[in-house]
Every structure is written in C-alpha cells, then in structure tokens.
Amino acid sequence: MARxxxxxxxxxxxxxxxxxxxxxxxxxxxxxxxxxxxxxLAVPSxxxxxxxxxxxxxxxxxxxxxxxxxxxxxxxxxxVVICPSRGDGACRQDGDWSDHWLTFRDPDGNRQPxxxxxxxxxxxxxxxPRLRILSTAGRxxxxxxxxxxxxxxxxxxxxxxxxxxxGLVVVNNAGRVRTARPSEPEPCGDVTDSL
Numbered sequence: 001m002a003r004x005x006x007x008x009x010x011x012x013x014x015x016x017x018x019x020x021x022x023x024x025x026x027x028x029x030x031x032x033x034x035x036x037x038x039x040x041l042a043v044p045s046x047x048x049x050x051x052x053x054x055x056x057x058x059x060x061x062x063x064x065x066x067x068x069x070x071x072x073x074x075x076x077x078x079x080v081v082i083c084p085s086r087g088d089g090a091c092r093q094d095g096d097w098s099d100h101w102l103t104f105r106d107p108d109g110n111r112q113p114x115x116x117x118x119x120x121x122x123x124x125x126x127x128x129p130r131l132r133i134l135s136t137a138g139r140x141x142x143x144x145x146x147x148x149x150x151x152x153x154x155x156x157x158x159x160x161x162x163x164x165x166x167g168l169v170v171v172n173n174a175g176r177v178r179t180a181r182p183s184e185p186e187p188c189g190d191v192t193d194s195l
Contacts, residue, residue, distance in 0.1 A: 055166040058126050058133065058159050059179045062101075062169045065121070066142060066177045069103050072120055073144035080120070081106045083141035084133075089113060089122060095135035097157060100124050111141060132160040132188060142171055150175045160188030 023031075065082060073080035083091035085102035091112055092099075103121040104113040113119055125133060135141075136156040144150055150171055159167040165188050168180045 051161055051166070054126065054128055054131060055159055055161055058131065059167045059169060061126065062097075062133070062157060062159075063177045063179060065101055065103065065123070066169070066171060068121070069142065070144045070148050070150075070175050072103070072105070073146055074148045076105065077146045079106045079109065079143055079145055080104070081111055081141055081143045083111070084135070085122065087122065087124065089116070089119065091141060093140070095137075095140045097133035097135060098125055098131070106143065111143065128161075130162050134158045134160065134188065144175055148175045149173060158188060163188050 069080045069082040080103065081091070082101060082103045084095070084097040085092055085100040087100040089102070091102060101121070101123050102113070102119070104118045105120065106113075106118070108114065134157065136154075136158070139153055139155045142150060142155050143152070150173055152173070154173065155171045157169040158165045159169070165182050165186050168182070169177065170180065171177050
C-alpha cells in the first residue's frame, strides 16, 4: 500500500491535553490521615521494642562484665570483685548498680581496691533515666575466688525500667551467671528495699 502525501490542508494531529500534575486537597488529607493512623499504631510497638532492647543490652553487658571478672580471677589466681561504684574508684555501700561498675583484684579480701594497679575496669552503666539496676538484700557485690566460684549467697540484680522489674541477672555459688525475665510485672522497689 502506498502512502498518501500529507497535504497542507490537513491540520496536524492534536496531542491530548496533559493532565495537571499534583494532588488535590482531598487526596492530601486522605493520605495524611492514613499516615497518622499508621504512625499511631506503630509508636507503641516501637516503644516496647526500644524498652526490650535497652533491657537486653543491659543484661548482656552485666553478664559480660561478670564473665570477665571470673576469667580474671581464674587466670591470675587471685580473688576478683565486681561492685557498684560512683565512678570514683571505690565500691558503693548500697545496692544501686545504675552508675558505674568497678572490677578489681582483691588479694587482701577487704572488698575495696587498695591501689590503682588493682583496678581492672571502671565502666559506666548504661545511661537512661528510666533504667535502674539494684541488687538483692544482703549481697551488694560479687566476689570470684581463684577457682571461679562465687562464695556466699546468690546475687540477683534487678534491671528495672519505668519502675518495673524487666530483667534479672542471677549469679549462683558456682559462679554461673544466668538471666531471666519475670513472668508477671512486679514493682522494682528502692535501693533501701535491696539492703
């Protein structure tokens, strides 16, 4: 088939009008409403995830510090103590582990570092105004013997978030460290409750 030449009398084909770009006010309001509903559903889940993440990292950090102290006691064949501190190089006299953790060798058994060379670690605890770490009554510090045993009663540290116990770190007499989560919500208590 032959093509017919286009004559000047025929107008050029018109292109369809381009639709306007952008959104109408109604489309924008509907989209923003959907985003607000989805955000309202996601925020509580994110807060619970954030809480669990902070508690888990604190539990893991405590167990790592305890394992490090136990290994140091066995390796150097000397008693090693880990205790709560204010960051000044001395053990606190209460059961609040929320500030610093001090690890030191304790050859004389007085449960305080005697010289700077005795210090292994003086690390800050995780910082959060909603997070507290408290020890149980009667046991404010942990002492590992050169055998790796931890003589005395079990040490239990309560990791509290927003005033509720969210996790536990338990060290038994054999020096074994384990973590646990309470099955039912329970109040954390105060430092005076743990003495």
